[in-house]
Amino acid sequence: MSGGEDLSKLFPIITDEKSGAMLWRDLRAITLQYMIPVGRLKRFYEGIAKGVLYGTQCPKCGARYFPPRPECSHCGSSDVEWVKISREGRLLAHAVVNIKPESYQQYEDYIIGVAEMDDGFKVLAWIKCDNPKRLKRGMRVRLEIDKMRGSGIPFYQLTPTEG
Numbered sequence: 001m002s003g004g005e006d007l008s009k010l011f012p013i014i015t016d017e018k019s020g021a022m023l024w025r026d027l028r029a030i031t032l033q034y035m036i037p038v039g040r041l042k043r044f045y046e047g048i049a050k051g052v053l054y055g056t057q058c059p060k061c062g063a064r065y066f067p068p069r070p071e072c073s074h075c076g077s078s079d080v081e082w083v084k085i086s087r088e089g090r091l092l093a094h095a096v097v098n099i100k101p102e103s104y105q106q107y108e109d110y111i112i113g114v115a116e117m118d119d120g121f122k123v124l125a126w127i128k129c130d131n132p133k134r135l136k137r138g139m140r141v142r143l144e145i146d147k148m149r150g151s152g153i154p155f156y157q158l159t160p161t162e163g
């Protein structure tokens with residue numbers, strides 16, 4: 001470089017250690033767009049739009065999935081049976097999330113829980129509850145369909161029905 005002037009003092013220019021190439025270094029936040037194929041789960045989305053929740057059951061080994069899966073991760077079968085899942089069940093465990101992932105920063109602290117529905121389906125979902133102290137393992141819960149604040153996208157959540 002002629003003159004030997006240190007351009008990195010004036011510009012965000014660095015020199016690549018391996019190649020010696022001058023590089024303009026810029027940092028920008030990027031937005032990622034996720035495209036996830038859901039064609040084989042169409043029944044699930046049609047159901048939730050009509051207020052019905054479907055899980056899948058493997059016809060070969062009987063494994064049950066909620067949310068539904070187009071393949072059985074237990075035996076590898078790609079046959080599925082759609083099953084309307086029970087909306088009533090019992091809370092198995094819960095946790096208040098106050099350290100949130102980056103994409104959930106806009107939400108208040110929230111509660112997630114695992115419930116076993118009366119037909120044996122296990123469901124991981126947000127719990128709608130103002131006071132987490134009243135949540136107890138084994139308490140009755142109901143799986144409800146609501147709409148996300150802002151986006152209006154339908155989703156499911158657990159609500160205590162006792163206590």
Ligand SMILES: [Zn+2]
Nearest residue numbers: 058061072075
């Ligand atoms: Zn299976």
